[in-house]
Amino acid sequence: MMSPTGLDSQDAISDEIAAIEAADQHAGTVEHQPRLDYPPYRSSVLRHPTKDLQLVDPETIELWAPCYGHGDVDPVEADLTVGTTGDPIGERIVVTGRVLDGEGRPVRGQLVEIWQANAAGRYVHQGDQHPAPLDPHFVGAGRCLTDESGVYRFQTIKPGPYPWRNHHNAWRPAHIHFSLFGTAFTQRLVTQMYFPGDPLLPLDPIHRSITDAKARERLIAGYDHSLTTHEWATGYRWDIVLAGNLRTPTEAAGGDR
Amino acid sequence: MTHLPATPGQTVGPFFHYALSFPGDRDLVPPGSAGATRLHGTVVDGQGTGVPDALVEIWQARPDGTVPREPGSLRRDGWTFTGFGRSGTDRDGRYGFSTLLPGPTEPGRAAFFAMTVFARGLPDRLFTRAYLPDDDAALAADPLLAALPEDRRHTLVAARTPAALSFDIRLQGPEETVFLRYAGP
Numbered sequence: 196m197m198s199p200t201g202l203d204s205q206d207a208i209s210d211e212i213a214a215i216e217a218a219d220q221h222a223g224t225v226e227h228q229p230r231l232d233y234p235p236y237r238s239s240v241l242r243h244p245t246k247d248l249q250l251v252d253p254e255t256i257e258l259w260a261p262c263y264g265h266g267d268v269d270p271v272e273a274d275l276t277v278g279t280t281g282d283p284i285g286e287r288i289v290v291t292g293r294v295l296d297g298e299g300r301p302v303r304g305q306l307v308e309i310w311q312a313n314a315a316g317r318y319v320h321q322g323d324q325h326p327a328p329l330d331p332h333f334v335g336a337g338r339c340l341t342d343e344s345g346v347y348r349f350q351t352i353k354p355g356p357y358p359w360r361n362h363h364n365a366w367r368p369a370h371i372h373f374s375l376f377g378t379a380f381t382q383r384l385v386t387q388m389y390f391p392g393d394p395l396l397p398l399d400p401i402h403r404s405i406t407d408a409k410a411r412e413r414l415i416a417g418y419d420h421s422l423t424t425h426e427w428a429t430g431y432r433w434d435i436v437l438a439g440n441l442r443t444p445t446e447a448a449g450g451d452r
Numbered sequence: 453m454t455h456l457p458a459t460p461g462q463t464v465g466p467f468f469h470y471a472l473s474f475p476g477d478r479d480l481v482p483p484g485s486a487g488a489t490r491l492h493g494t495v496v497d498g499q500g501t502g503v504p505d506a507l508v509e510i511w512q513a514r515p516d517g518t519v520p521r522e523p524g525s526l527r528r529d530g531w532t533f534t535g536f537g538r539s540g541t542d543r544d545g546r547y548g549f550s551t552l553l554p555g556p557t558e559p560g561r562a563a564f565f566a567m568t569v570f571a572r573g574l575p576d577r578l579f580t581r582a583y584l585p586d587d588d589a590a591l592a593a594d595p596l597l598a599a600l601p602e603d604r605r606h607t608l609v610a611a612r613t614p615a616a617l618s619f620d621i622r623l624q625g626p627e628e629t630v631f632l633r634y635a636g637p
Contacts, residue, residue, distance in 0.1 A: 228460050229575035236463075238573035241498035242623050248578075248633040251596045255557035256513050257566050257634065261536035264523030297455050306526075310471030320467040322505075336471035338526075372465060374472060380511050380566050381634040385577055387462040404575040405460045413459050438458030 198363030205398060208362045211235045212403045219406050227410045235400035237361050257380045263306040263340060273339035275309075275351035283333035285314025285352035287428040290388070290416065293345045294375060294435045301345025302382075302437060308374040309349060310336045316355030316369075325357050350428065356395055368395035368402065375435060382437040389415045390431070461576035466505050468570075469540055476528040478539040480510075480551040487515065490616035491565065491582070492548035495541050497573075498624030502545020506571035508621065509538045510549060510582075513563070517555035553584060562590040562597070564608075569621055569631075579632040582619040583609045596632075604630050 198204050212235050219225075231243040276283055290309075294302040312318050312335060315327040319334050333352060341347050354369045370387040377383070389396060396402055396415070405411045413436075422430020464472075481488045495506040512535050513519055520535035528534075539547040556563045564581040583591060591597060597605045607629045610617040622629045 227457055229462060231575055233575055236573070236575060239463075239575055240573075241501075242503065242571055242573035243575065244578065244628055244631050245498075245624055246628055246630075249596070249600065249630050250635055251599075251632045253634045253636065254561070256511065256519060256554070256564075259519045259521075261511060261525055261534060262521055262523045263526065267523055267526035295456060297458065299456055308471060310468060312467075318467040318470075320470055322466055334470070372462075372468065372471070374464075380568075381579070381636070383509075383568050383577060383579075384459065384461055385464050385570055386459060387465075401463060401575070404462075410457070410460050413457065414462070435459045436456045 200363050202360065202363040204363050205365070208235050208365075208400055209398060212400060216406060225407050226405075227407060229404040230406055233400065233404040236404050237400075239404075253379070253381050260305070260376050260378055260380050260382065263304070263376070265340070268306065268338045268340050270339070272337050273347075273349050275333070275335060275337045275349065278334070279332040281332045283313065283330050283352050285330075285333075285355075287350070288353050289348065289350050289422050289424070289428050289430045290371065290433060291346060291348040291422060291430070292416075292432050292434040294341050294347060294377075294437065295345055296377065296382070296437055301343070302341055302377055303343055303345055305341050305376050305378070306338065306374075307341060307347040308336075308338050309351075309371050311351065311354040311371045312357055312369075314352050314355050316357030318357075327355070327357070353390070356393075361400060366395050366398070368393040368399050373435070375437060377437040384435070384437055386435075387414060388433050391415055391418055463572060463575050464507060464570035464577070466572040468507060472507060472538065473540055474526055474538075478537050478547075478549045479528065480533060480535070480537045480549060482530055483550040487552050488550050489553055490548060491551055491610065491619065492546065492616060493619040493621060494545045495547065495569065495571065495621045496545055496623065496625075500625065502541070502543075503571050503623065504541055504543045504545055506541040506545065506547070506569060506574075506621075507538065508541070508547040509536070509568040509570075510551070511536050511566045511568075512551065512554040513557050515552050515555045517557045517563075519557065556587075556590065560590060560593065562587060562594040567621075569623075571623070574623065578623075579634070580621070580629055581608055581632070582617075584617070585609050585612050600630060
């Protein structure tokens with residue numbers, strides 16, 4: 196089904212999404228990570244590997260991760276609402292949570308990087324042609340280190356949804372991009388955090404590339420009134436679990452190798 | 453021991469450059485400094501076209517095989533080798549690093565750069581390895597290379613050119629790079 200723009204319609208994309216989900220249910224397939232071969236996300240068609248990922252035992256270097264320290268990240272980088280001559284437009288929010296490994300242990304002192312659109316749905320990027328206003332007081336990129344409990348915390352502006360050209364009338368749900376490191380290279384994660392109750396989520400082929408509904412839920416932050424502050428900002432909580440291999444405690448204590 | 457389900461990945465999207473790039477991101481050592489080697493290549497799609505909005509990261513041992521434990525990748529001081537680098541691709545899909553050659557982390561093992569690849573259109577990051585081409589005996593004994601069909605092994609071994617190491621990343625196609633998933637919990 197083609198639209199006047201020559202692009203597929205949302206109905207056509209939604210039908211493809213539903214057909215993949217129905218086939219999975221029929222086959223009993225449950226995948227917790229996005230499917231690399233997911234045609235409803237059109238730009239993935241020529242960019243995904245067609246051969247199975249090769250199972251490998253991680254070697255020494257892959258069981259360690261880069262180190263970051265207070266010389267790498269200034270604390271002010273965790274506040275995306277400051278750093279220019281004025282206040283950005285939009286709904287001020289706090290986003291915080293814990294970074295954990297698969298055993299529930301905090302990932303301490305590790306780098307978290309985020310980037311996002313402004314309140315109008317526009318990125319500070321020359322490739323973003325969406326005719327929504329740039330905000331001279333908002334760049335939309337931040338960093339922090341997790342603390343001793345694995346907690347990260349950012350203050351920012353709630354991003355707006357924005358259109359893209361995957362199909363006709365395609366809109367991305369509001370999201371914040373997250374980049375994370377664990378204690379091992381194998382835990383490297385880049386993902387997107389979404390907001391609760393967003394009506395665009397079921398229509399979005401990027402979120403739906405995670406074909407399991409429970410796994411998709413893991414990318415949706417919770418509104419948390421205990422994080423909301425009087426006459427200042429609303430609060431969202433989102434915990435992150437890094438998969439992958441871990442050094443055993445003896446190896447971890449073993450020093451420089 | 454409880455096992456928590458992992459948070460799923462998502463594509464890096466098209467607009468990461470202004471957030472993930474930083475001065476000196478691809479220069480683990482200053483270009484032209486003693487021991488500096490250029491590691492470079494092209495990220496290509498299933499039609500052999502360069503991918504202009506990809507991001508490549510490397511993580512590696514020092515030349516003596518030890519694992520760097522020093523911070524400082526984001527604010528390089530020109531002296532500290534942190535073992536981590538990040539390079540976006542240019543409009544032709546080319547990435548490049550200035551770095552040191554990693555040594556084997558254990559005697560007799562094949563040395564490699566651990567590598568992560570991100571791109572718009574790639575729903576999740578990919579892991580791979582770029583092996584150094586020099587030690588034939590170590591390469592022959594490597595468990596990963598040995599587990600691969602012979603016609604795919606070369607996709608993981610960097611090529612030596614007079615002044616550099618060259619390693620192309622083919623996301624799809626007959627010469628598709630071998631990408632990895634790690635055994636474990």
